[in-house]
Amino acid sequence: MKILVFVEQRDNKLKKSAFEALAAARKLAGSASQVAALLVGGSVEGLAGELKNYGADTVYVVNNAAFDKYNVMAYAAAAEQAIKTFAPKLVLGIASPMGRDIFPRLAARFDAGLATDLIEIKANGDFITGLKPMYSGKVFAELALQNTELQFATLRPNVFKGETSGDGAANVSKLDVAAPASPLQTVEIRKGKSEKVDLTEATLIISGGRALGSADAFKILHEAADVIGATVGASRAAVDAGYAAHDMQVGQTGKTVNPTLYIAAGISGSIQHMAGMRSSKVIVAINTDPEAPIFKIANYGIIGDLFQVVPAMTKAFKELKG
Incomplete structure (x- = not known):
């Protein structure tokens, strides 16, 4: 199966999800010379080399000032152009805001099947099958694409593991593509106010639950996060209560994360929340309830009041940093 992977970048930095999609593509493709990556931007030529060790046999680069700001057209x-050049059987991407924008448009252009937000993907002959969570993760739907010459699929970020699987010998091929004339123009891209790394890219995360009791109480999490360079997240219960913004939500209906360290403060551990963070390498849970479900998946558990434990951790972090 020939697979083309649409690679996302921001400010000329590859998204971590790019390596996840490439690793998944390599497992599906099997034999050599079957996986290509597409990199689009205003000055992205230097990024092509980073993709060579993650399973891409060919890297197509569209490097043009007209593509500096993302525009779906x-x-x-x-x-x-990359699809027509490489002639893949499957085009793979990530179920990100960009993926949700561009993949339905491409599928419509090619009159092709589209499977979205997959947490599992398998090859069934020349076609794919996949698993997709539905109804806030309460059930899983098994999807199958059939009778379509070209297939499109997006993967949920931070579910698949990005592993090196190449020898760095991929070919880099430049594609000469002119941006089409369109009334839709991207004039400006405004970033959020936060200087912190987005949750989906963060390696250190401290999340708070409804037990914090107020938006003001999240300050103790931000203080701890500032010391170690972490990003602050929240449970759905905390977001629904108005204690945190929706873009901070971790879980099935929020963001799926995969950090090196995840600290859950005052989060009991609903199925939906744990589905979004259980792949974290080290999980530290802080809760007054020793029977809280979060302790079942935690590497380290602290039974205590988060308003005492978190400040103590912050103090310890400062001492460790000298």
């Missing part, structure tokens, strides 16, 4: 034109 322009990026779709670049993807269309």
Whole structure:
């Protein structure tokens, strides 16, 4: 199965999800010379080398000032050219805001099947099957694409493991693509106010639950996060209560994360929350209830009041940093 992977980058930095999609593509493709990556941007040529060790046999690069700011019409034109050049059986991407924007448009252009937000993907002959959570993770739907010459699929970020699987010998091929004339123009991209790394890219995360009791109480998490360079997250219960913004939500209906360290403060551990963070390498749970479900998946558990434990941790972090 020939697979083309649409690679995302921001400010000329590859998204971690790019390596996850490439690793998944390599496992599906099996034999050599079957996986290609597409990289689009204003000055992204230097990023192509980073993709060579993650399973790409060929890296197609669309490097043009007209593609500096993301525009669905322009990026779709670049993807269309790469698809016609490489002739893949499957085009793979990530179920990110960009993936949700561009993949349905591409599938419509090619009159092709589309499976989205998959947490598992398998090859069944020339076609794919996948598993997709539905109804806030209460059930899983098994999807199968059939009778379509070309297939499109997006993967949930931070579910698949990005592993090196190449020897760095991939070919880099430049595609000459002109941005199409369109009334839709990207004039400006405004970033959020936070200087912190986005949850989906963060390696250190401290999340708070409804037990914090107020938005103001989240300050103790931010203080701890500032010391170790972590990003602050929240449970759905905390977001629904108005204690935290929706873009801070971790879980089935929020963001799926995969940090090196995840500290859960005052989070009991609903199925939906744990589905979004259980792949974290080290999980530390802080809760007054020794029977809280979060302790079942935690590497380290602290039974205590988070308003005492978190400040003590912050103090210890400062001492360790000298």
